[in-house]
Amino acid sequence: MKNIVKGISFVLALSTFGFMNAQHKKNKNVSISVNTEESKDYIPAVRLINNPDGSCTFEKGQIPTLKHMNTTTFWMSNKTEEWEKNAHPAPRRQYVITLKGNIKFKVTNGSTFIIKPGTILLAEDLKGKGHSWDMVKSKAWERLYIPIAEDADDFFISNKDSD
Numbered sequence: 001m002k003n004i005v006k007g008i009s010f011v012l013a014l015s016t017f018g019f020m021n022a023q024h025k026k027n028k029n030v031s032i033s034v035n036t037e038e039s040k041d042y043i044p045a046v047r048l049i050n051n052p053d054g055s056c057t058f059e060k061g062q063i064p065t066l067k068h069m070n071t072t073t074f075w076m077s078n079k080t081e082e083w084e085k086n087a088h089p090a091p092r093r094q095y096v097i098t099l100k101g102n103i104k105f106k107v108t109n110g111s112t113f114i115i116k117p118g119t120i121l122l123a124e125d126l127k128g129k130g131h132s133w134d135m136v137k138s139k140a141w142e143r144l145y146i147p148i149a150e151d152a153d154d155f156f157i158s159n160k161d162s163d
Contacts, residue, residue, distance in 0.1 A: 043120055045119060046115060046119060046121055046122070047156050047158075048107070048121070050128060056128060056129065057109065061160075062157050071146050071148060071152075073147065076144050090131075092148075093147065094123050098141065100138075100140060101140055108128070
C-alpha cells in the first residue's frame, strides 16, 4: 500500500507540474517559482545499460528525491504487447515506475533482477538484443513510462559509486 501511495504521489506531482507549465504557457505574465530542495533521501533504482560490445547489463543504485527531472510527458500502461515478451532494447531513455506487479528482468549474460513497486527501473539499453522480462507471482504489470529529455541527466547514482 505504501508503494502505491508513493506512485500516486509521484503521478500527482508530475500532473501538477504539467498543469502549472500549461498555465504558464497560456499566460506569459504569470511567474511561477518552484523551490527545488536538496534532499538526502533516495529511492532505489536499477539501470539497464549497454556494454561496449552492445550487450545488455544492469547496475543497482538510487535516485535522489526532490530533484526536478527534465521530462515532458508520461503515460501509463497495464497491457503487454507481443514484442515486449521477447528480448528487446529500450525504445528510448526512460524511467519505468512500477505501480503493481513483480517483474523479473533478464540481461544478455543471463543475470536477473526483480523490480517491485518502490524501485525505479531506468531503461538505457538502447542497442543490441536488450533485455527480457517476465511477471513473477503477478497477473498484471501496471506502470508509468517517463521519457528522459535528450542529453538530460538521469540522476542515477550507482551503488558502486557509493562504496
